[in-house]
Amino acid sequence: MNRIYLDNAATTKMSEKAIETMTACMRESFGNPSSLYGLGQQAKDIIEEARVAVASAINASPKEIFFTSGGSEADNQAIISAANIGRRKGKTHLVTTSIEHHAVLHTFKKLEKEGFEITILPVNSNGIVDLDEVKNAITDKTALVSVMYANNEIGTIQPIREIGAICREKGVLFHTDAVQAVGHIPIDVQSDNVDLLSSSAHKFHGPKGVGFLYAKKGIVLTNIIEGGAQERGKRAGTENVPGIAAMAAALTESIEKMDDAAKRETLLRDRLIKGLSQISHSALNGDAIRRLPGNVSFCFEGIEGESLLLLLDDKGICGSSGSACTSGSLDPSHVLLAIGRVHDVAHGSLRLSLSEETTEQEIDFAIEAVSDVVNHLRSFSPVWRDLTEGKTKFIL
Numbered sequence: 001m002n003r004i005y006l007d008n009a010a011t012t013k014m015s016e017k018a019i020e021t022m023t024a025c026m027r028e029s030f031g032n033p034s035s036l037y038g039l040g041q042q043a044k045d046i047i048e049e050a051r052v053a054v055a056s057a058i059n060a061s062p063k064e065i066f067f068t069s070g071g072s073e074a075d076n077q078a079i080i081s082a083a084n085i086g087r088r089k090g091k092t093h094l095v096t097t098s099i100e101h102h103a104v105l106h107t108f109k110k111l112e113k114e115g116f117e118i119t120i121l122p123v124n125s126n127g128i129v130d131l132d133e134v135k136n137a138i139t140d141k142t143a144l145v146s147v148m149y150a151n152n153e154i155g156t157i158q159p160i161r162e163i164g165a166i167c168r169e170k171g172v173l174f175h176t177d178a179v180q181a182v183g184h185i186p187i188d189v190q191s192d193n194v195d196l197l198s199s200s201a202h203k204f205h206g207p208k209g210v211g212f213l214y215a216k217k218g219i220v221l222t223n224i225i226e227g228g229a230q231e232r233g234k235r236a237g238t239e240n241v242p243g244i245a246a247m248a249a250a251l252t253e254s255i256e257k258m259d260d261a262a263k264r265e266t267l268l269r270d271r272l273i274k275g276l277s278q279i280s281h282s283a284l285n286g287d288a289i290r291r292l293p294g295n296v297s298f299c300f301e302g303i304e305g306e307s308l309l310l311l312l313d314d315k316g317i318c319g320s321s322g323s324a325c326t327s328g329s330l331d332p333s334h335v336l337l338a339i340g341r342v343h344d345v346a347h348g349s350l351r352l353s354l355s356e357e358t359t360e361q362e363i364d365f366a367i368e369a370v371s372d373v374v375n376h377l378r379s380f381s382p383v384w385r386d387l388t389e390g391k392t393k394f395i396l
Contacts (some may be wrong), residue, residue, distance in 0.1 A: 086143020164193025
């Protein structure tokens, strides 16, 4: 059976360029970058070349790029660093939104236990935070505002440049979790007024276990991992040279292909949205326009998302009910609840996320398969029976 992979928001297939770069590095440049002999210095040079490439992708300086194990570590280091900078100035208030990744929300909760005051802003039904609410939330005690660039579950893109401008005007540090955005939509940390940015390689066809943190010049990072002097003393541990090199190769390739890939994915995305919208009592999650090119998120009333995923898997389709990090949870998505979906509806969610390799034929097959599975599940669902018999009211 041919597999149709539509879970690129969870992870992407490594590109051939990234694989070639990684394996060549493993074979030929295996030295420790901290060693003074030639093989070690060769590995160090590879890291610095990768730093230049990554910086160029987001219009940063190479000295502002710090390599990490991925987006979660980068989120943690960015938020904790900003909080500590604020605390030294007597600023102990942090602002974020209700639809952030748990790497952000859980770090905020941890800091709350350490004495910080946190404000979690709501979003509208499309998942967009209100700029006036951001502005009004900032006080003279605010150390940081953290708003994700694009949501991992519903694909909504936030008005990052405008939020950054508000923070810059107020003298508050601004962090964005750009894990879903980097390599897929244009990002310019200068124009976007971003002070701290997190990213992860496996979201743009690089390897798992490597990512980066952008920290604007002048921001003093707090060490999350203590030990050696790697990453200019801010991230201890022998560097993952093959992973870093492969990440840079994948990101460079993604930037080169971005415009064409985005246009193609957007057309297929909208085709998929149109097809799934024909299923009765269904609803698109997230903003129809301000969304990632490859993200499609739906709720279907009267079914359970887990059953939908398993039956789609039987048909060869790989999808998700939301975030890959919470897919084992029986609780409904905090993102869907935040945009106003009730528990029963939020449980019937499906996220399909495309890549540049997705074909029109795969989209059409997915539309038919989802429709068939939804109808099948509803045929023996007591919840659906109560809805159709009028014992309970439809929500969608």
